[in-house]
Amino acid sequence: MKPKIEDVAKVAGVSPTTVSRVLNDRGYISSKTKEKVFAAMKEINYVPNDLARSLYNKRTYLIGVIVPSTNHPFFGELVDSIEKMCNDRGYKVLLCNSLQEAEKEKKYWDMLRRNQVDGVIVVTYNRGLIDKNQQFPAVAIDHYLSENIHVVSSDNFQGGELASKELLDVGCKNIIHINGDVNLETPANERQYAYEKVMHDAGRKPLTYHVPNVAYLESNIDVIKQLFQENPDVDGIFASDDLLAIRTLQHAKSLGYRIPEDLKIIGYDGTGLIRSIYPELSTIVQPTYQIAENAVETLIEEIDGTSQEIKEKTLSVSLWKGKTTRASS
Amino acid sequence: MKPKIEDVAKVAGVSPTTVSRVLNDRGYISSKTKEKVFAAMKEINYVPNDLARSLYNKRTYLIGVIVPSTNHPFFGELVDSIEKMCNDRGYKVLLCNSLQEAEKEKKYWDMLRRNQVDGVIVVTYNRGLIDKNQQFPAVAIDHYLSENIHVVSSDNFQGGELASKELLDVGCKNIIHINGDVNLETPANERQYAYEKVMHDAGRKPLTYHVPNVAYLESNIDVIKQLFQENPDVDGIFASDDLLAIRTLQHAKSLGYRIPEDLKIIGYDGTGLIRSIYPELSTIVQPTYQIAENAVETLIEEIDGTSQEIKEKTLSVSLWKGKTTRASS
Structure with a gap:
């Protein structure tokens, strides 16, 4: 049998109400009484029921x-x-x-x-x-x-700007953006708007490809293939997710593109994990x-x-x- | 005010006990009554308190x-x-x-x-x-x-065997193993025992380096450096974690080793993520x-x-x- 509040009270020589008050930190209880209650809890291995206390306190933590x-x-x-x-x-x-x-x-x-x-x-x-x-x-x-x-x-517009400008700064002319499902109202859309603005400001035409789901790599490969078939002269890619960027980089290499000589790539997220195992990938780091x-x-x-x-x-x-x-x- | 069981009972025209029985799936309740209760719940937007039910049912899920x-x-x-x-x-x-x-x-x-x-x-x-x-x-x-x-x-001994034999099979002579903290009683120790057995059976001397914590890449780089300083002729490495394997591979490349010509590497875990972004890394796949x-x-x-x-x-x-x-x- 699990020990109950009543058992703690008996051992401590106080009333069950007092034990309950100590557990819930309610009402005035002297430190001496508190000590007695805690000692009794320890002695009989009493585990407070946080669930019951949650109901009582209306806080579940x-x-x-x-x-x-x-x-x-x-x-x-x-x-x-x-x-x-x-x-x-x-x-x-x-x-x-x-x-x-x-x-x-x-x-x-x-x-x-x-x-x-x-x-x-x-x-x-x-x-x-x-x-x-x-x-x-x-x-x-x-x-x-x-x-x-x-x-x-995080500032998604700033991120899109940083990434697009980085590609322009290192001499890219045909920069393409890859983003997720166009129908999702995600903050990643801000990244696309920023890319489009930077391109317009630089007098270039923006072009965005959308993958069905950035998180599922396998579903994206068809879009990546299509991008290269339709734009063999692409020389800069801004991908809205690091995994997508790495996947794009792998496909580009398999087609014979040299990175960064023929094609430059930048990703997004910059987690500690990816920066650690793929330090060569340029990316926008989210805080x-x-x-x-x-x-x-x-x-x-x-x-x-x-x-x-x-x-x-x-x-x-x-x-x-x-x-x-x-x-x- | 949040609606209560009593409010549901009133709208459904049943007793609060009946509502409670429906919610906790206890006792016999006709499907007609159940429907009335559920309709009433929906009508007044009643949200059952799972916490209270957990206490009653002694199951929290x-x-x-x-x-x-x-x-x-x-x-x-x-x-x-x-x-x-x-x-x-x-x-x-x-x-x-x-x-x-x-x-x-x-x-x-x-x-x-x-x-x-x-x-x-x-x-x-x-x-x-x-x-x-x-x-x-x-x-x-x-x-x-x-x-x-x-x-x-998963069968850690089998994994250690598979990895070590793979390196022997492709012609490695000086195979070194990297594992985690030697003091932790982890299943990864089984991988080391398997490596040692395979090496002994092949008439070779096993040598294992231990990193402080496989999960924290930064803390491991000193051990990786030491491994190459002390064993410049290493031609095969079995690392007990993919991240560790990738980190080792990066360091080896920076020292001028060609992979796989001069040095062969195999990791462990084989998550979908790592196989997707690092398909070139040989590894033991955990199910x-x-x-x-x-x-x-x-x-x-x-x-x-x-x-x-x-x-x-x-x-x-x-x-x-x-x-x-x-x-x-």
Whole structure:
């Protein structure tokens, strides 16, 4: 039999109400009594039931995190940082991999609501899933869900600009952009707008290819093949995701392009993992750690009720210059 | 105000006890009554409180998953598969990144126990953290925690053998093994024993270098440098982790070694991610999906009480033959 509050009370020589108050940190209890209760808990190996306390306190210290998949380096790194920060602050993470399917996302939202999470951090791409009167605090990372939800994002327009200018600066003339599903309202669209603006400003014609899903490499190869068939003279490619950039680079090499002499390539995300195993790939580095930190802090402020206003925070990205955009001499 | 069970009862024209029975699927309720209750719930937008039901049913449908970090491709892929399978079966995942720190792991175990999780899947490497009388179902992936805990693992000895034989088969003479911290009781040790056996059987002397932490690339570079300084004639390397293999390959290239002409390299894990962006790397592929599937199913069987015996399941690994072990002609 698991020991109960009553057993702790008996051993400590206090009332069950007193034990309960100590556990929930409510009402005045002398430090001497607290010590007696904790000693008794230890003696009979009593494990507090956080679930029961959650119901009583109306706080679960659970945070739902909805991401497309931890299997992608950017989301794996982001979830890692979010979980670390939640744990440091006494919160637990309920992980939900939505695979970018609207139906799955909706089910996760319902599940999180039924489980009384204190808040949600959402890193997926389907709008309109939560009604405006949603009843718990939420922070969206990198995209707008609705007007009454905080947003923490990196500067996607700046990233698109940095990447496009880098290719122009190293002498590329025929620069093509590869991005994800054109129908998703993702922040990656900002990267495309920036690319188009930079191209127009430089008097060049922008051309964007869309892959069905940046995260699923296999589904993208047909688009990459088509790009090279239709544009054999391409000399610069800005891909909106590092994995996509690497895949494009591999295909280009198999066609005989020398990198960077014939073709220069730049990616996006710049996770520690990819920079470590593919340091030669130029990329735009997202500030993953700061994104996670800002999201967790904003969410906890709302949970604690210390902030009422809806926040919008945009963080700067930076250029990682590898060999794939080295100027040909 | 959030609608309550009483409000649902009023709208449906039944008693609150009936609503509660429908929600918890207890006792006989006609399908007509059920329909009325569900219609009423929908009408007034009632969200069931799973937390309260968990306390009542003594089931939370929460599964704790303790991994070193989702930031590593193997664990990212594993967590992804585990979460997918749990979700398919109506379970939620509480994610815990232990960073392989014993103190953090211990805190996570306590937290999971306090939160009444139905079970735990643990993929970390510190023994002795749970007492033999631990009170909830658990499955360990790839290592032995204690006698009364299920183990699902891939065949690490077979993997070590496959990797070492591959290097011998393609003509390597001076084969060195790189593994993680020698003091951790990890299954990766089995890979080293297999390497040593294959070497002995072939009449060669085994030599293993240990890096402080396979997952933290930066901490490993000193050991990699030392390996090449002390063994300039090395012509085959078996690294116990793909990231480590890639890092070693990069350093070897910077020293002027041609891969595979001068030096052949094989890694370990073979995640979809690494095989996709580094298809040239030979590696031992772990059956991540099956590992996750077996772990989740074994755990749920124990939670459901349909199985009492302690299970040990070992799954086969396979060789992915890339260019880095191509025979030199």
